[in-house]
Amino acid sequence: MLSKLLTIAYRDLIRNRRRSVFTLIAVAIGLALIITMNGLIEGALEGAMRNNIRLKTGHAQVRAESYPDGKLSLKWQDLIDNADELSAQVNGMSEVKAAAPVLWATGILYTIDETVGLQVYGIETTSPIYDPIREAMVTGDFITDDDRSGILIGKRLAEQLGVGVEQKVSLSVGTADGPPDEGIFTIRGIFSTGNLFYDEHTIFLPLSKAQAFTHTSGRASSIMIMLHQQDDADKVAATLKSPGLATFTWEDLNQLLLTTIQQGMAFYVIMYAIVIMVVAVVIVNTLLMSVFERVREMGILAALGMKGRQIMTMVLMESVILGLAGVVIGIILGSAYVVYLSKTGIYIGEVSASVDVGYGTVMYARWVLANVLSLSGWTFAIILLGSLYPAWFAARLAPVEALHNL
Amino acid sequence: MEVIQLENVTKIYKLGEVETRALDDVTLNIKEGEFTTLVGPSGSGKTTMLQMMGCLDKPNSGVVKINGQDVIRLNANKRADMRRDMIGFIFQFFALVPVLTAYENVELPLLLKGVEKKERHERTMEMLNAVGLSDRVHHRPDQLSGGQQQRVAIARALAPEPSLVLADEPTANLDTASGKQAMEVMQKLNEKTETAFIFATHDPRIVAYAKRVVKMQDGRLVND
Numbered sequence: 001m002l003s004k005l006l007t008i009a010y011r012d013l014i015r016n017r018r019r020s021v022f023t024l025i026a027v028a029i030g031l032a033l034i035i036t037m038n039g040l041i042e043g044a045l046e047g048a049m050r051n052n053i054r055l056k057t058g059h060a061q062v063r064a065e066s067y068p069d070g071k072l073s074l075k076w077q078d079l080i081d082n083a084d085e086l087s088a089q090v091n092g093m094s095e096v097k098a099a100a101p102v103l104w105a106t107g108i109l110y111t112i113d114e115t116v117g118l119q120v121y122g123i124e125t126t127s128p129i130y131d132p133i134r135e136a137m138v139t140g141d142f143i144t145d146d147d148r149s150g151i152l153i154g155k156r157l158a159e160q161l162g163v164g165v166e167q168k169v170s171l172s173v174g175t176a177d178g179p180p181d182e183g184i185f186t187i188r189g190i191f192s193t194g195n196l197f198y199d200e201h202t203i204f205l206p207l208s209k210a211q212a213f214t215h216t217s218g219r220a221s222s223i224m225i226m227l228h229q230q231d232d233a234d235k236v237a238a239t240l241k242s243p244g245l246a247t248f249t250w251e252d253l254n255q256l257l258l259t260t261i262q263q264g265m266a267f268y269v270i271m272y273a274i275v276i277m278v279v280a281v282v283i284v285n286t287l288l289m290s291v292f293e294r295v296r297e298m299g300i301l302a303a304l305g306m307k308g309r310q311i312m313t314m315v316l317m318e319s320v321i322l323g324l325a326g327v328v329i330g331i332i333l334g335s336a337y338v339v340y341l342s343k344t345g346i347y348i349g350e351v352s353a354s355v356d357v358g359y360g361t362v363m364y365a366r367w368v369l370a371n372v373l374s375l376s377g378w379t380f381a382i383i384l385l386g387s388l389y390p391a392w393f394a395a396r397l398a399p400v401e402a403l404h405n406l
Numbered sequence: 407m408e409v410i411q412l413e414n415v416t417k418i419y420k421l422g423e424v425e426t427r428a429l430d431d432v433t434l435n436i437k438e439g440e441f442t443t444l445v446g447p448s449g450s451g452k453t454t455m456l457q458m459m460g461c462l463d464k465p466n467s468g469v470v471k472i473n474g475q476d477v478i479r480l481n482a483n484k485r486a487d488m489r490r491d492m493i494g495f496i497f498q499f500f501a502l503v504p505v506l507t508a509y510e511n512v513e514l515p516l517l518l519k520g521v522e523k524k525e526r527h528e529r530t531m532e533m534l535n536a537v538g539l540s541d542r543v544h545h546r547p548d549q550l551s552g553g554q555q556q557r558v559a560i561a562r563a564l565a566p567e568p569s570l571v572l573a574d575e576p577t578a579n580l581d582t583a584s585g586k587q588a589m590e591v592m593q594k595l596n597e598k599t600e601t602a603f604i605f606a607t608h609d610p611r612i613v614a615y616a617k618r619v620v621k622m623q624d625g626r627l628v629n630d
């Protein structure tokens with residue numbers, strides 16, 4: 001009997017081919033749309049997280065316990081004394097790919113007619129931690145540890161100031177004992193990471209020069225750590241925890257981004273819900289039309305002794321066929337587009353300059369199976385739920401219509 | 407043995423202030439295998455009577471029994487079962503399921519009844535043969551003439567071997583020849599089985615086939 005109900009449902013959809021195809025396309029496009037939205041969001045967030053880890057936070061860090069949260073400090077008690085020793089120890093751990101001390105300071109760069117505030121990184125220039133910057137060099141050379149006056153600046157900053165390689169700039173940097181110190185530096189190289197905010201606000205100089213310049217005498221703000229496996233961060237952080245030292249994982253260090261992600265998710269859930277609702281309304285409308293057109297047929301079936309439950313099943317089967325076909329096509333379309341965008345990306349350009357999270361100028365989508373399945377599952381479930389109404393309506397209508405046939 | 411018994415059945419329709427006694431204290435028994443026509447002027451209550459007999463509607467008062475069972479107090483599902491198991495309908499408009507073939511239309515009540523596959527097939531073919539449509543088995547309703555459609559409907563009504571077939575003006579939309587053919591098919595089937603037939607009609611040619619003629623006027627039986 002069930003298979004006959006399915007036959008009737010299927011043939012009825014074929015009979016109204018145009019309407020069925022339209023409905024099916026609506027479902028497919030709706031689902032493809034939210035799969036694409038989701039792919040872009042996932043891609044953007046994952047890309048931002050990856051950039052932040054590569055360029056700013058690393059997988060883990062060790063700092064002095066008193067180092068202030070969310071601010072820079074050059075006070076001796078806030079810095080790590082035995083930075084080289086500690087860094088060597090961390091490098092010895094099997095999970096660690098690279099570790100290096102870093103010194104952070106705020107700086108102001110002057111040219112004849114421009115002044116720009118920056119974050120100054122004193123870095124161990126040979127460390128693989130800075131491979132991403134090395135790879136991002138567009139002109140000039142990377143700095144070396146023994147360079148006493150060289151700096152690296154971002155392309156965007158260079159353009160803004162109208163300066164190039166081997167030109168000199170005046171840099172003023174905060175110091176441990178208070179008033180900033182000023183010096184003349186030579187631009188050795190220019191990098192472009194694609195993250196416009198970063199490229200505008202970051203300069204590098206060798207660690208030893210930075211320490212001397214800021215009067216911090218061999219101390220470091222933090223030990224930056226990159227791991228072979230991102231998942232080992234908790235373990236490594238726990239191992240390194242010792243009195244006077246605080247350890248952080250990439251999750252701790254990207255709290256801001258993570259909460260932004262979570263808050264953003266709530267918004268997108270609403271967007272998905274709206275699209276799914278629209279799709280469900282289209283299906284419900286189609287089914288109602290189909291039921292209205294077939295009141296006589298429903299009446300005949302009721303007269304033949306078909307029960308309300310069976311008539312409901314018949315209507316629901318139409319919705320299952322439309323829903324399933326639409327969802328499958330939607331998954332294929334949406335996934336294909338997301339995979340395409342994960343290869344080519346979307347150029348977002350200047351947008352990324354305004355925000356201090358790691359968006360590049362190109363945003364890549366990301367296809368996540370679990371998300372695609374859950375969006376499809378929800379779409380299908382809501383379609384079925386909505387279809388209960390026309391199905392129930394048909395079941396109620398049928399016996400009354402049976403009367404009118406006689 | 408009584409297939410159907412109406413005892414003091416009254417059906418009142420209210421439309422605003424106007425009350426119509428479509429059936430007024432009707433008592434009527436139909437026996438197994440009877441071939442009965444229900445005649446009377448338009449509005450006399452023939453269709454209403456068939457609706458009561460067919461478990462499609464409930465009277466305001468009185469008792470309706472099918473094979474001895476009171477059907478008025480049954481719930482919707484039980485009444486659907488009653489229609490499925492006891493009653494065949496033949497409608498004025500050849501009410502076939504448009505997306506199903508002649509074969510599938512006849513098979514449908516057997517499927518509803520849960521008849522197993524082999525028997526279902528035999529029974530379906532037997533009925534299509536009996537109405538002279540064994541060469542139109544896989545035609546859809548829109549590929550059949552009115553007379554052929556009505557014969558499919560007759561085959562469908564008879565396929566599950568109901569106790570009672572209710573037909574409301576089955577020939578009203580057929581030409582003379584098709585109407586005659588349909589009536590002859592039904593008469594033959596009536597002779598072969600125990601099934602009782604009740605026709606509501608104005609058509610004197612149908613009345614000629616009947617063994618029993620029940621006359622109605624203003625919701626009452628006037629002549630039996």
Ligand SMILES: Nc1ncnc2c1ncn2[C@@H]1O[C@H](COP(=O)(O)OP(=O)(O)OP(=O)(O)O)[C@@H](O)[C@H]1O
Pocket residue numbers: 419420421426427428446447448449450451452453454455
């Ligand atoms: N649903 C309804 N609502 C109100 N009045 C109705 C309804 N159905 C039937 N009636 C009235 O009940 C009376 C009997 O109607 P019924 O359809 O049984 O007559 P009939 O004998 O079948 O007539 P016909 O030969 O024209 O088909 C009529 O007066 C009709 O107007």
Ligand SMILES: [Mg+2]
Pocket residue numbers: 406452453454574606
């Ligand atoms: Mg009538």
